[in-house]
Amino acid sequence: MIKGAHVILYSADADADRRFLIDLLGRPTVDAGGGWLIAQLPPSEVAVHPAEASGAIELYLVCDDVEATVAEWTGRGVPFETPISEERWGRVTAFRLPGGGRVGLYEARHPLAFEL
Known part of the structure; x- marks a missing residue:
């Protein structure tokens, strides 16, 4: 039985x-040993999108209210790189991690698989 998923982000500044x-x-x-901390994620889902080349992976954090979350996190110094945009599947934006990685944030329009 699968108990969950483990996401790995590769970073130029992992710490x-x-x-x-x-x-x-x-x-x-x-x-996980030697002070290597692994953070628990909230419930998750996975989607597979068509692409010309395989291998790309994106991480999106899902929230109930993207505007409120952006306002709160901006106040905490999170550097959002894109304005909130309206997409068919939800309202989305993105921010950068200190090491340069990009993480999406979105308010879904579809039913969430982890709420089924």
């Missing part, structure tokens, strides 16, 4: 990104 996400998400962590 900074790890601290940033742990502080931002405020979720419990576990020590």
Whole structure:
């Protein structure tokens, strides 16, 4: 039985990104050994989109109110790089991690798989 999923983000500054996400998400962590913290994520879902080349992976955090979340996180110093846009599937924006990685944030219009 599958119990969950493990997401790996590769970063030029893994320590900074790890601290940033742990502080931002405020979720419990576990020590995988030697102080290597792994943060718990909220419930998740996975989608597979068509592409000309395989291998690209994107991470989106899902929220109930993207405007309120952007306002709160901007106040905490999160650097959003795009304005909120209206898409068929939801309202979306993105921010950068300290190491340069891009993370999306969106308010879904579709039923969420983890709420089924």
